[in-house]
Structures are given as C-alpha cells and as structure tokens.
Amino acid sequence: MRVRSTLGALTSIAVACAVWEGFARSGFVAPALAPSLEAIGAAFVRMVLSGTLLRHTLYTLYRVLFGFVLAGAVGVPIGILMGRFRRVERFFGPLVSVLMPIPSLAWVPVFILWFGLGNAATIALVFYAATFPVIVNTWTGVRSVNRLWIRSAEAMGADERALFHKVVLPGALPFVIAGLRQSFARAWIAVVGGEMIAATSWGLGWVIFDSKEFLRTDVMMASLAAIGMIGLAFERLVFGTFERRTVGRWGMVKAVRG
Amino acid sequence: MRRALVPFAEAAFPFVVVGILWQAFALFGPFPPKLFPQVQTIFAAFIRLTASGILPVHALSTILRLILGFLIGAVAGVAFGIAMGRYRLAENLLLPIISLGNPIPGLAYAPLFVIWFGLGNVPAVLLVGFASAFPIVLNTWTGVKAIKEIWIRAAESLGARDRQLFWKIVLPGALPYILTGLRIGVARAWRVLVAVEMLTSVRLGLGWLIFGAREFLNTDVMLAGIAVIGIVGLALEKLVFQKLEALTVVRWGMMEQ
Amino acid sequence: MHQIELRNVSLEYNSAASLVTALRNVSFGVDASEFLCVVGQSGCGKTTMLNIIAGFLQPTGGEILISGKAVKGKGLDRGIVFQDFAQLFPWRTAQRNVEFGLEMKGLAKQEREEIALRFLKLVNLEKFARAYPHELSGGMQQRVAIARALAYNPAVLLMDEPFAALDALTREEMQLFLVDVWRETRKTVIYVTHNVAEAVYLADRVIVLSPHPGTVKAEVRVALPRPRDILSVEFLDKQKEIVSHIVARK
Numbered sequence: 001m002r003v004r005s006t007l008g009a010l011t012s013i014a015v016a017c018a019v020w021e022g023f024a025r026s027g028f029v030a031p032a033l034a035p036s037l038e039a040i041g042a043a044f045v046r047m048v049l050s051g052t053l054l055r056h057t058l059y060t061l062y063r064v065l066f067g068f069v070l071a072g073a074v075g076v077p078i079g080i081l082m083g084r085f086r087r088v089e090r091f092f093g094p095l096v097s098v099l100m101p102i103p104s105l106a107w108v109p110v111f112i113l114w115f116g117l118g119n120a121a122t123i124a125l126v127f128y129a130a131t132f133p134v135i136v137n138t139w140t141g142v143r144s145v146n147r148l149w150i151r152s153a154e155a156m157g158a159d160e161r162a163l164f165h166k167v168v169l170p171g172a173l174p175f176v177i178a179g180l181r182q183s184f185a186r187a188w189i190a191v192v193g194g195e196m197i198a199a200t201s202w203g204l205g206w207v208i209f210d211s212k213e214f215l216r217t218d219v220m221m222a223s224l225a226a227i228g229m230i231g232l233a234f235e236r237l238v239f240g241t242f243e244r245r246t247v248g249r250w251g252m253v254k255a256v257r258g
Numbered sequence: 259m260r261r262a263l264v265p266f267a268e269a270a271f272p273f274v275v276v277g278i279l280w281q282a283f284a285l286f287g288p289f290p291p292k293l294f295p296q297v298q299t300i301f302a303a304f305i306r307l308t309a310s311g312i313l314p315v316h317a318l319s320t321i322l323r324l325i326l327g328f329l330i331g332a333v334a335g336v337a338f339g340i341a342m343g344r345y346r347l348a349e350n351l352l353l354p355i356i357s358l359g360n361p362i363p364g365l366a367y368a369p370l371f372v373i374w375f376g377l378g379n380v381p382a383v384l385l386v387g388f389a390s391a392f393p394i395v396l397n398t399w400t401g402v403k404a405i406k407e408i409w410i411r412a413a414e415s416l417g418a419r420d421r422q423l424f425w426k427i428v429l430p431g432a433l434p435y436i437l438t439g440l441r442i443g444v445a446r447a448w449r450v451l452v453a454v455e456m457l458t459s460v461r462l463g464l465g466w467l468i469f470g471a472r473e474f475l476n477t478d479v480m481l482a483g484i485a486v487i488g489i490v491g492l493a494l495e496k497l498v499f500q501k502l503e504a505l506t507v508v509r510w511g512m513m514e515q
Numbered sequence: 516m517h518q519i520e521l522r523n524v525s526l527e528y529n530s531a532a533s534l535v536t537a538l539r540n541v542s543f544g545v546d547a548s549e550f551l552c553v554v555g556q557s558g559c560g561k562t563t564m565l566n567i568i569a570g571f572l573q574p575t576g577g578e579i580l581i582s583g584k585a586v587k588g589k590g591l592d593r594g595i596v597f598q599d600f601a602q603l604f605p606w607r608t609a610q611r612n613v614e615f616g617l618e619m620k621g622l623a624k625q626e627r628e629e630i631a632l633r634f635l636k637l638v639n640l641e642k643f644a645r646a647y648p649h650e651l652s653g654g655m656q657q658r659v660a661i662a663r664a665l666a667y668n669p670a671v672l673l674m675d676e677p678f679a680a681l682d683a684l685t686r687e688e689m690q691l692f693l694v695d696v697w698r699e700t701r702k703t704v705i706y707v708t709h710n711v712a713e714a715v716y717l718a719d720r721v722i723v724l725s726p727h728p729g730t731v732k733a734e735v736r737v738a739l740p741r742p743r744d745i746l747s748v749e750f751l752d753k754q755k756e757i758v759s760h761i762v763a764r765k
Contacts, residue, residue: 012351013358033374091272098273101445101491102484105365105453106465109472110480113293148602155569156616156667157591166615170606189363193453196365197469205366209457212369220373224366231361250605251649 035218044222053226059202061230063119064191067126068184075131075183076176079138083172084164089139096135104129104190108197122194122203129190130183137179141172174247181239188231204230295478303478304485312467317486319462320451323379327386328447332440335391339398339439340428349399356395364389364450368457377459382451385458389450390443397442401435402428441499448491517544518582518703519568519671525576526563536728537563540577543722543731545671548701552718554711556761560729561707565675568705569595581670591620594664595673598680600656603648609659610635610644616667634662637696654685661696671703679708690716694741711761715753716743723760733760 017037024036031039047053081088104125115121145168153167195205204227211219277297283289284296291299307313338356341348364385371381371388405428413427429436455465464483471479521544526537538560545551553561566572568579570589579586581593594616596602603612613631622630635641638658648656657677664672678686690713697704708714714721718737725732735757739749 010354012354015351016355090268091275093272094269095272095276098488098492101448101495102488103449103452105449105456106468106484106487108453108456109468110477110484113472113475113477113480114289146601148597148599149604151569151571152595152597152602152604152663153615153619154571154589155593155595156663157589157619158615159619162619166618167604170604173606185361188361189365189449192363193365196368197453197456208366208369212372215373217370217373220370224362224370227366228358228362232358235361246606250647252605 032215032217035221039218040221040225043216043218044225047219047222053223056202056204056207056223057226057230060191060195060204063122063195063203064126064184064187067123067191068130068187070123070127071130071134071183071187072180074127075134075179076138079135079176079179080142080168080172082135082139083142084168092135096132100132100136104186105193105197108194112198117198118200121198122191122200125190125194126187130187133182133186134176134179137175137182138172141175141179142168144175145171174252177239177243177247181235184234184239185231188227188234192227292475293477295481299478300481300485303476304482307479307482313482313486316462316464316467316483317490319460320455320464321490323383323455323460323463324386324444324447324451327383327451328390328444330383330387331390331443331447332394334387335394335439335443336398336436338391339395339436340402340432342395342399343402343432344428352395353399356392360392360396364392364446365453365457368454372458379460382454382458382460382463385454386447386451390447393442393446394436394439397435397439398432401432401439404435405431437499437503444494444499448494452487516583517580518547518549519545519705520580521564521568521577522580523577524564524567524574524579526560526567526572527575538567538574538729541724541729541731542577543734545703545705547703550697550704550706550717550719552706552708552714552721553724554708554714554721554757554761555724555729555732556726557709559724559726561709561724562675564724564729565595565673565705565707569593569673591616591667592670593673594667594669594671596657596660596664596675596677598676600648600653600660600680602660603656603663605648608645608647609640609651612648612659613663613666615663620667630666631662634666635659637665637699638662638692652685653681654689657681657689658692661693665696665700665702669702671705674704674706676708677706678713679710686713691742693717711754711757712745715739715750715757716745721757723757725761732763733757735760 021037024031024034035043044053078088078092082092083089107128108121108125111121111124115124149167149171150163153163158166191203192205192208194200195203196209200206204223207223208220211217211223281297284291284294287294295303304313338348338352342352343349367388368381368385371385375381375384409427409431410423413423452465452468455463456469460466464487468480468483471477471483522542524541525539528535528537541564553564555561563572567574568586570586570593603609604615607615610628610631613634614627617627617630632641632644635644638661640655640658640662643651643655648659651659660677661672678689681689694717706714706717715737721735721737722731723733723735724730735753737753739753743750
C-alpha cells in the first residue's frame with residue numbers, strides 16, 4: 001500500500017513537472033517569467049553551493065524558532081489556566097477571539113515603528129501569530145480531558161497537584177500538539193511575510209522579495225521550493241516524531257487538517 | 259434590562275483592563291506619543307477617518323477583493339475537492355501536488371504573481387483565490403471521502419442515479435467538511451489579503467492604508483486600520499459562518515454547536 | 516455492625532422544569548466481604564447512588580457510614596470501576612495504571628511495582644504489564660481497571676455495570692472471573708446492574724431500587740451455593756422473584 005501511494009505520488013509530480021517544462025519551453029511567455037525546471041534547479045544548486053541558501057535559512061529559522069518557543073512558553077500556561085479556571089477563561093476568551101482573526105502581517109508596519117527594522121520586529125510578529133492557536137488548542141484540550149480519568153484519579157486519592165500533572169497534562173496532550181502544529185504553520189507564514197514586507201536583510205522571505213527587483217524568477221521559485229521543503233520537514237520530522245512517540249504510542253491521536 | 263447588561267459587561271471587562279494598561283504605557287512608557295498613541299488619539303483617528311469616508315472606502319475595496327478572490331478559490335477548491343473525492347484518478351494525480359503546496363505560505367507567491375500580472379488588483383485577487391483554495395480542496399476531498407458508504411448504498415437502492423446522488427447525498431453529506439474548509443479558506447484569504455495589499459501597491463485597501471501610514475509615522479491611523487480589520491474579521495466569523503452553520507449542519511445534528 | 520451503611524440518603528436537585536428527587540430515603544447496610552448487587556430499571560438512580568457512595572456527589576439528606584465513620588468526599592477507602600473502558604489512562608501502561616493509587620498513597624517505586632504486578636497476576640494479565648490500554652481488548656481493559664481499583668486495598672469495591680459494554684461471551688467470562696477475584700480478596704463489593712440474571716449470579720444479596728424517586732423497594736437474599744448454575748430451577752426462581760419486585764406496582 002505504501003509503495004503504491006509513493007509511486008502514485010511520484011508519477012503525479014513527474015506529470016506536473018512535465019507539464020510545467022512544456023509550458024516553460026514553449027516560448028509562450030518570456031523565459032524570465034516562466035523559467036524551465038533546469039533553470040530553477042540550477043539556481044537552487046548555485047544557492048546551496050555558495051552557502052547563501054543556508055545563510056538565509058538560518059536567519060529565517062532563528063526568527064521563527066525564537067518566536068515560536070516564546071509563543072509556546074506563553075500560550076500553553078494561559079491555555080491551561082483558561083481550561084481550569086472559569087475566571088481566567090472569561091477574561092482571556094474575548095481578547096483571544098478578537099485578536100486572533102487579525103492577520104499578524106497587518107501589524108508589520110506598527111511593529112517596524114516600535115521595534116525598528118531587524119530581528120525584533122519579525123520575532124514579535126511570529127510571536128503574535130503563533131500564540132493564539134496554542135492558547136485556543138491548549139484550552140480546548142484541558143477542557144476536554146475525559147471526566148472519567150479525573151474521577152478515577154480522584155477516587156484513587158489524587159489531590160489537585162497530582163491531578164494536574166498526572167492526568168490533565170497528559171490528557172490534554174493531543175490537543176496541545178495539534179495547537180503547536182497549527183501555530184508553527186502560522187509562525188512560518190508570519191516570518192516569511194514579515195521578512196518580505198519589512199525588507200529585513202537576509203532570510204528566505206527577503207530573498208523572494210529581493211529577486212523580484214531583478215526578475216529572477218528562477219531564484220524565486222528555488223526559494224519557494226526551499227520554503228516548502230523546510231515547512232514540510234518540520235511538520236514530518238519534528239511534530240510527526242514527537243506525536244508518534246507520545247500520543248501515537250498511547251493511541252490518542254487526533255487528526256487535524258488545515 | 260439589567261440582566262441583559264451583565265454578560266455584555268463581562269465581555270467588555272478584559273478590554274477595559276487592556277485599555278487601561280495601554281493608556282498607562284502610552285503615558286508613562288518609553289515611546290513618544292506619535293509612536294504609541296493614547297487610546298483617545300486612536301479613537302479620534304478612527305472617527306476622523308470614518309467620517310471623512312476614507313476608512314469605509316478602503317475597507318470596502320478590501321472586502322470586495324476578499325469576496326472576489328474567495329469566490330474564485332471556493333469554486334475551484336470545491337470543484338477539485340469533489341473531483342478528487344469521487345474519482346481515484348484525480349486524487350492520485352492532484353493530491354501529492356496539493357499536499358506539497360499546502361505548507362507554503364500563500365504570501366510567498368506574491369512577488370511571483372506580481373511579476374506575472376503586474377501590480378494592482380489582479381495579482382491581489384488571484385493570490386487570495388490561490389491561497390484560500392488549498393484548505394478548501396483538502397477539506398472537501400476529506401468530506402466527500404467520508405460520506406458513509408451506507409448512505410450511498412441506501413440511496414442507490416432507493417433508485418438514485420448519479421446526478422441525484424451528487425446533489426442530494428454527496429453535497430449535503432460532505433457539507434460539514436466543506437464548511438470547515440471554507441472557514442479555514444476565508445481565514446487564509448483574509449490573512450493573505452492584508453499582506454498582499456501591502457506588497458502589490460493597490461491604491462485602495464486597508465493593507466495599503468496601514469502600510470502607507472508608516473511614512474508619516476501615523477501610528478494612530480495604523481491602529482485604527484488594524485481595529486477595522488479585526489472588526490471585519492469578527493463580523494465575517496459571527497455573521498456569516500456561524501449563521502451558515504446554524505442553518506445547515508447544526509440543524510441536521512451533524513456538528514456540535 | 517455493618518461495614519457500610521446508608522441512612523436515609525436522599526438527593527434532590529433543580530432541573531429546568533422543577534425540583535427533581537433522584538433518591539429518597541435510601542437505607543441499607545452491607546456486611547464485610549459481602550457481595551451486594553443493586554438492580555433497577557434505567558433511571559432509578561442506582562448510578563447516582565453509587566456516585567454518592569464514591570463521593571462524587573453530595574447527598575442532600577442522610578449520611579453514609581463506612582466502618583462507623585461518616586463519609587466525606589472521595590477517598591482511598593473506596594475503589595471504583597466504571598463501565599467505560601476509557602477509564603484507564605491511555606498514556607500509562609497497564610502496570611503504571613494499576614500503580615496509580617499506590618503512587619497517590621506515596622509508596623516507594625520498588626514496592627509499587629511489586630504490588631502492581633501482584634494484582635496484574637491476580638487478573639491474569641501479568642504478561643501485559645507493559646502494554647498500553649489501546650493495545651488491549653475490552654475485557655482485558657476492564658480487568659486492568661479492576662486490578663487498579665483493588666491495588667491500594669480499599670475497604671469496598673464499587674462497580675457500575677462494568678461488563679455491560681462487553682459482548683455476551685466475554686461478559687460471562689468476566690462474571691466468573693470476578694467471583695474468583697472476590698473470593699480470593701474477600702472484598703466487600705457493591706455492584707450496580709440492570710441485568711437481573713447477572714445480579715443473581717454474582718450477589719449474596721440483591722437490592723431492588725424503584726425509579727422516580729429512587730427508593731429501596733425490596734431486599735432479596737440469594738443463598739445459592741457457588742458456582743451457580745444459571746439454568747437450574749433455583750436460579751430461575753430467584754430471577755423471577757426479583758423481576759416480580761421490579762415490575763410490581765407500589
């Protein structure tokens with residue numbers, strides 16, 4: 001089954017590549033607008049070899065991870081408090097539902113004025129984007145901890161602290177992980193967008209923005225590919241592994257899309 | 259009368275607290291007033307811009323772009339999703355590409371679209387459609403596949419043919435998923451749109467308004483613009499989607515409220 | 516003196532429509548090592564009563580005494596097994612689940628593991644000590660739940676229709692198994708069920724609860740020797756006797 005779907009995936013990608021290649025080489029549009037796969041590949045290799053791709057990636061990763069970890073450190077406790085205490089829920093709930101729909105990138109010009117051009121503004125942006133999904137999902141997770149677990153634990157003499165550490169936290173883990181996943185996706189968008197709009201120096205978003213000036217679509221698409229691959233890698237390797245080792249092993253996985 | 263006020267006051271309380279904190283920071287904090295305006299300055303800017311018609315015009319053009327772009331994305335997304343759900347061939351062909359494209363932020367394609375379509379409305383609208391299509395396709399596809407075999411068999415044994423099956427079973431059955439996909443799609447569209455307006459130099463739009471205000475350090479205008487974005491987003495969620503869900507899938511017991 | 520005694524236990528609450536009396540003046544006693552079954556139709560309040568004994572609900576009237584002392588809230592003197600397999604903690608192995616009560620008691624690691632394994636052996640699952648709940652069948656999960664509830668040596672074991680969600684064959688197996696465990700541990704058991712045959716099979720004494728409001732309608736002794744033959748005449752007679760109490764008008 002696995003082999004089949006991989007084969008299918010490869011076939012369809014091959015078909016897509018062939019279609020694109022045909023389109024690019026057909027002369028329909030100028031090569032600067034639709035570079036052939038060869039050109040994209042060449043640009044990609046060039047960037048890897050010269051070390052520029054690595055440099056840009058590191059800058060972007062630094063910004064996104066900093067903001068993301070911060071968001072987790074702030075969002076998880078707030079989510080837990082909201083789930084346990086009605087008062088906290090009533091306070092933060094309205095704030096979250098009003099602030100969360102505001103696109104993080106809307107804040108870029110304001111953040112630039114406040115934090116100046118550079119890392120601080122982008123990191124603040126990532127933090128803003130990443131915190132809300134973490135809060136909401138952690139909160140939902142804590143609230144949906146199966147009452148049976150709580151009752152069983154209480155019947156066995158668990159006090160508040162034991163309940164919290166040994167039942168609520170592991171019980172809410174599937175949701176927390178789903179939240180962190182969503183939050184990373186948003187953080188990724190925020191960092192790329194922030195780099196583009198804030199025109200920071202270095203960074204994958206900046207590369208795309210900059211290559212627009214010189215119509216370097218091959219560089220652009222190579223960078224796009226890099227962005228996609230890194231995002232995917234994080235999803236599969238980091239979150240996927242963590243999920244498998246914990247809630248996957250415990251049979252508690254919740255499938256989340258989007 | 260008093261009864262109705264209590265929940266309202268409760269909901270407003272956190273904002274009052276935030277407002278007080280904001281004011282304190284504006285007055286005693288390290289930022290100059292131009293950079294970190296007091297609450298009443300922002301409010302005044304909001305009133306001024308609304309009264310002069312500037313804010314409504316920008317808001318309207320952003321909303322129009324959203325609607326147009328989202329419609330494109332929704333129609334394309336649902337169509338592809340259904341095709342993928344019903345026909346193995348479409349699924350095998352399209353799913354890998356879509357799964358690969360999904361994690362790439364829609365915004366990342368913006369400069370590309372600018373090169374292809376120039377500046378202005380066209381790339382903005384198309385980009386919105388493009389970005390919002392992904393979650394819609396994926397969720398629609400999931401929804402179509404999740405339609406219980408049993409419903410299809412029951413319908414077929416009752417004499418339903420292909421077209422009837424589609425309209426009477428497949429669409430309503432997949433509706434909860436489609437709605438979820440549309441919801442996520444709108445959120446993505448909204449997020450992309452504001453940023454795109456900043457990048458594609460549309461002449462009218464909330465994103466442009468905020469972006470342009472930085473030249474003269476008009477933080478109060480910026481924040482007023484952000485407030486409008488928040489309000490529109492909230493209105494979209496509450497007025498449009500929740501109502502839609504309430505009228506259909508919640509009523510049919512297919513989704514928890 | 517009874518080990519467990521309910522004296523005039525009542526529970527009333529306000530629902531949307533009116534004041535609902537879930538239980539009224541429920542009184543009975545349970546002796547040490549006795550197996551008591553509580554039967555009644557759905558909605559007669561038997562689960563509510565069990566929850567009150569366990570301490571999850573507070574009665575609005577009356578009191579519950581264990582070994583002469585009034586019961587306040589939840590505690591380690593009672594063990595409870597629910598019907599839902601999900602009661603096990605999915606993030607802990609079977610052994611670690613059983614260890615939970617011992618952890619709460621503050622036992623050292625070595626001791627905990629020893630005791631937990633002993634109880635897993637009692638329920639014939641020592642080979643699955645390292646398995647996670649989702650890897651076990653329904654019957655096995657319920658056995659772990661029983662081991663977990665017994666491991667910290669509560670005075671009484673409360674069971675709320677624990678086998679109702681199992682298929683008929685597994686259920687019979689589990690009933691037999693439960694009687695063995697009970698004999699070996701000499702625990703006092705209060706077992707709630709809507710299945711009269713099950714009650715006759717398991718219990719020393721059966722209490723019939725009538726609904727709306729829940730009150731004790733009848734008490735029937737089941738003095739048949741174990742192991743009981745469900746097809747014997749005496750067994751069927753007992754069943755009929757209890758059923759007649761259930762359907763009798765007041």
